[in-house]
Amino acid sequence: MKFSIGREEVLKPLQLAANVAEKRQTLPILSNVLLISKPEGLRIMATDSEVEVISQLGLDQHTVAGQTTVPARKILDICKNLPPSAAISFELSKERLLIKSGKSRFTLSTLPADDFPHFDEGQGKHRFHVKSSLLKKLIDNTQFAMAQQDVRYYLNGMLLEVTEDHTLRAVATDGHRLATSSCRLDPAESPEAVQAIMPRKGILELTRLLDDNDENCECLVGDNFVRISSGGFTFTSKRVEGRFPDVQRKLPKTGDLIVTADRDSLKQTLQRVAILTNEKYRGVRLQLTPGLMTILANNPEQEEAEEELDVTYHGGKLLDIGFNVAYLLDALSALPAGSVELAFIEGNNSVLIRSLAAEDAPAQSLYVVMPMRL
Numbered sequence: 001m002k003f004s005i006g007r008e009e010v011l012k013p014l015q016l017a018a019n020v021a022e023k024r025q026t027l028p029i030l031s032n033v034l035l036i037s038k039p040e041g042l043r044i045m046a047t048d049s050e051v052e053v054i055s056q057l058g059l060d061q062h063t064v065a066g067q068t069t070v071p072a073r074k075i076l077d078i079c080k081n082l083p084p085s086a087a088i089s090f091e092l093s094k095e096r097l098l099i100k101s102g103k104s105r106f107t108l109s110t111l112p113a114d115d116f117p118h119f120d121e122g123q124g125k126h127r128f129h130v131k132s133s134l135l136k137k138l139i140d141n142t143q144f145a146m147a148q149q150d151v152r153y154y155l156n157g158m159l160l161e162v163t164e165d166h167t168l169r170a171v172a173t174d175g176h177r178l179a180t181s182s183c184r185l186d187p188a189e190s191p192e193a194v195q196a197i198m199p200r201k202g203i204l205e206l207t208r209l210l211d212d213n214d215e216n217c218e219c220l221v222g223d224n225f226v227r228i229s230s231g232g233f234t235f236t237s238k239r240v241e242g243r244f245p246d247v248q249r250k251l252p253k254t255g256d257l258i259v260t261a262d263r264d265s266l267k268q269t270l271q272r273v274a275i276l277t278n279e280k281y282r283g284v285r286l287q288l289t290p291g292l293m294t295i296l297a298n299n300p301e302q303e304e305a306e307e308e309l310d311v312t313y314h315g316g317k318l319l320d321i322g323f324n325v326a327y328l329l330d331a332l333s334a335l336p337a338g339s340v341e342l343a344f345i346e347g348n349n350s351v352l353i354r355s356l357a358a359e360d361a362p363a364q365s366l367y368v369v370m371p372m373r374l
Helices: 007-020 072-080 132-140 200-209 263-274 325-334
Strands: 002-006 032-038 041-047 051-057 066-071 087-093 096-101 104-109 124-131 157-162 167-173 177-184 194-199 216-222 225-230 233-238 257-262 283-289 292-298 304-310 312-314 319-324 339-344 351-355 364-369
Touching: 002 007, 007 032, 007 041, 007 051, 007 072, 007 087, 007 200, 032 072, 051 200, 066 072, 066 104, 072 096, 072 104, 124 132, 132 167, 132 177, 132 200, 132 216, 157 200, 177 325, 194 200, 194 233, 200 225, 200 233, 257 263, 263 283, 263 292, 263 304, 263 325, 263 339, 283 325, 319 325, 325 351, 325 364
Parallel strands: none
Antiparallel strands: 002 087, 032 041, 032 066, 041 051, 051 233, 087 096, 096 104, 124 216, 157 167, 157 194, 167 177, 177 364, 216 225, 225 233, 257 312, 257 339, 283 292, 283 319, 292 304, 339 351, 351 364
């Protein structure tokens, strides 16, 4: 194996591969990246047995075909620390990979490429296309609500769902809040309704891969995997087994007590009041009267914060309710600037948060936050 490539061309694919490759593995080869050189291009591949990413790069005609695996973090660090415009040559010799650039020379140990694991994916059943920027937005608008190390393992990930009305929806919940963002698919090519839960690591890696452009991603959903291809990369993730909470039941269409406020003003007010919340529980109290929202917080040091914010309030009922301020701020931060609506749902007093300024936007987001006792 022998090929040459520019530092800037290979740096991002190696970074993506190193993010996926596990640093502490019972199988040492999972800490490696697979390099396959052919006259038509270079393939860079990494996996942790649950997530797999493949990047494809062009090479010149002097390439000698071959394949090997080398430590992902080491090859990345070598290339990262070379000058920006450096040309790098790679040559496999006697089970060692020789890396040369200018006056620099490095030799890395290798493991056999034949031992590198590949996904047994089976046949893909559901195929559709969505713009890279739109898929990225759906994920960015919801990923913060994924659970972390929950015993309900399926909550430690995100549900991607295609509905019967040709809508692609991303949903995440940790049991205390729920985030969902959706967009329309082309009715002519969208598949039958399908749901797939992707693991947390897969979602975080996918956001790094997706570019904020209008290039189409091909999405393929199989019995046990989800594959997304765009530009020079192919991303594959195993599906998480489990039954995700019913979004339609958790997501009420409207609330009984409606508050309209400016997103930036509400967000800044919450950020100031949050300074004096209890560091463990992060609770704030919202008191609603006609035309006014009062936000209060205190902590065990007997410190207190209180701010008043002019709002439009429909419902007429006085309301006094507590929330985790971090959950409210996460939802507001994911919405665009402009007017936001907070609909308080009588009976359980959850709040449904949505933007009024982006009702015609390609991606529509909704957030439900459960109350807390203070």
